[in-house]
Amino acid sequence: MLIACPSQRSEKLAERVESFIRDVVVPYERDPRNGPHGPSAQLVAELRQLASRDGLMTPHILPNGEHLSQAETAAVLERSGLSPLGPVAVNTMAPDEGNMFLLGKVATPEQKELYLQKLVSGAARSAFFMTEPAEEDGAGSDPSMLKTRARLDGGQWVIDGTKTFITGADGASVGIIMALTDDSVAAKATMFLVDLPHPAVVIERVLDTIDSSMPGGHSRVAIRGLRLPPSAVLGEVHAGFHYAQVRLAPARLSHCMRWLGSATRAHEIAVGYATKRRAFGKPLIDHEGVGFMLADNLIDLKQSALMIEWCAGVLDSGSRANVESSMTKVAVSEALYRVADRCVQVMGGSGVSKDSIVEQVFREIRAFRIYDGPTEVHKWSLAKKMKKVASEGDYRVGK
Template sequence: MTPSAPTERSREIAARVETFVRDVVFPYERDARCGPHGPSAELVGELRAKARDAGVLTPHILSDGSHLTQRETAVVLRRSGLSPLGPVAVNTMAPDEGNMFLLGRIGTPWQKDRFLAPLVRGEARSAFFMTEPAAEQGAGSDPSMLQTTAVREGSGWRISGRKMFITGAEGASVGIVMARTGGADEGKATMFLVDLPDPAVRLERVIDTIDSSMPGGHAQVLLDGLRLGDEHVLGEVDEGFRYAQVRLAPARLSHCMRWLGSATRAQEIATEYATTRKAFGKLLIDHEGVGFMMAENAIELQQCELMIEWCAGVLDAGSPGGTESSMAKVAVSEALYRIADRCVQVMGGSGVARDSVVEQVFRETRAFRIYDGPSEVHKWSLARKIKRDALAARA
């Protein structure tokens, strides 16, 4: 695939987003309201109000409700990711971005008005309730292990189970819950929309994790007999796993887009350090060990950009992109971690100090190697496809 130039509209939107992130968002990175479980609701509201005034809120969804193409989205989301707070400020953050995409694709008019519209306006946050505790043998990298159940009760549903590592559950207004609706051996699940807070959705704890960019952090949640009507079913009953794939492939790629922006920023900071700081009589970058790390970063940043564009093109062509998004997720997450690690190494003590955002970028990209599927699970899935294709070719 020949790389394509960004469209005029994506260039214009991306330029405005980048200006906003650099001029307005960067100064907030050391704000005391940025805690171990993400920026506070107050800070999120303040940043989004400024983004709204600047005309860059939810920039990937146009005024008529249409969505930028994936290639266009890549240009915009990379710029939003130049700061860990950037996607929060302009409303391109996970899980909201993926949830907006899914609701836009399969939501009913009523569901779009009630649940999607406040998300697009940046007035609400959302959470996607799928992962479950390992101790309870629940769904994690293997969604088929789903333990949460939704049982018909009268004219609606009763949902019970426990969820784990649910990003943004604390403070969310919109929830998408994945629950098993077939028998234990049927492998069927359904997605449900829920207004939050709800007394039957009990936040048990917010887990301390290595990353800290996502509002609300990552929570353990008990669904204690949650009752919902049929109008809250997202899509069709028993089709939840299929809809999860509709959401997950673009969402994996969106993570790549945003964190490519963060790694780009880390490289900028490390470059400034390496070209101004001297040791042993010369600039750090003139020492081969440092210079080669910076060169390797430049190479891998370009490779990540091309990998994202390739996968985005596949999605734009109408393919589900499961295989391609797995490839991109592995390649990009692993490369971005190496890039961030080198930036820390180049900067020495300054790289591990929280005086610089480089330290946070390192933590965030380390978590990315696990979020949306560990690299090893994606490789295993790809290996299975290689085997299937090889056996089919010989049949």
């Protein structure tokens, strides 16, 4: 089994990020500019100004444009996740982190200059327009159900469709839209870049969701008669689903990294509470029912870290790691949810109160079990792959 280890440079960088999050960002967690749809644009700008001051803006992308390896990125992104505001402050938050990765891999030099540079600098936010409304039988976990269409008209692409749960659309400056470009072949979709806001891209409403850490929240968006030039195509025409896979495996892993940091912080708070709070004549942690829950947390956190390191190593070896990222996303999201749930339980009334960040971490990680593919979809996909391998011959684990 390949296990990746962070480098000396990434460990030093991660230590700086951790100090910044704990000392500078954490005090902002009670800031009234934190709303139900994420931190306000003003708060985001203020936090990013502080991160830039300390040389920590987009720390996983080096000044020369080099991207840290996945193993190195894990060390940095985990530390950024120690506060729900951390990834926002240092610009490692979804969807921007995944969009920057995709643009770095696929965009033309001109597109990088127009779009990537302002995302890396933290001056702009982005949105990825993929998911569509269930009531319209649009694409969700099954991208083959994509309904949004793009057609050529007079040398320009015209796009029509409806998207939903689009993270960060409200306030984004850069959009990446996935649309079908060949009605005869369902697998042929194309990605398009668009400057936002745009009169043909209308936010119908920002949805009220269980999580509240991502700027702009999650929106339902109507795209009506959006006209874009050929230069707006990201990569090649009809290659959208391929590029989605380029983006998705690392993005799934990045979610695991960030939320490992959040769950670690919740565990720290729960341990602190259990060692100070007394009941029935002794500290809570001395009661087996509480002490065992915290011990289980420690085990789940370590297993999650090892899964992340393993998947990072596979990605760094050059593999697309579709199977490994699915396994890691399932294992880590479920383990971290158990951790967050136990933290709430240990803290009792304090755990369900917004007086503690543990309450928000619990909500965020509950959503994580759905985002970037629900647990059940990943398991179904893994089962299909096992069936295919078994049908082709001898199936042996580790073969």
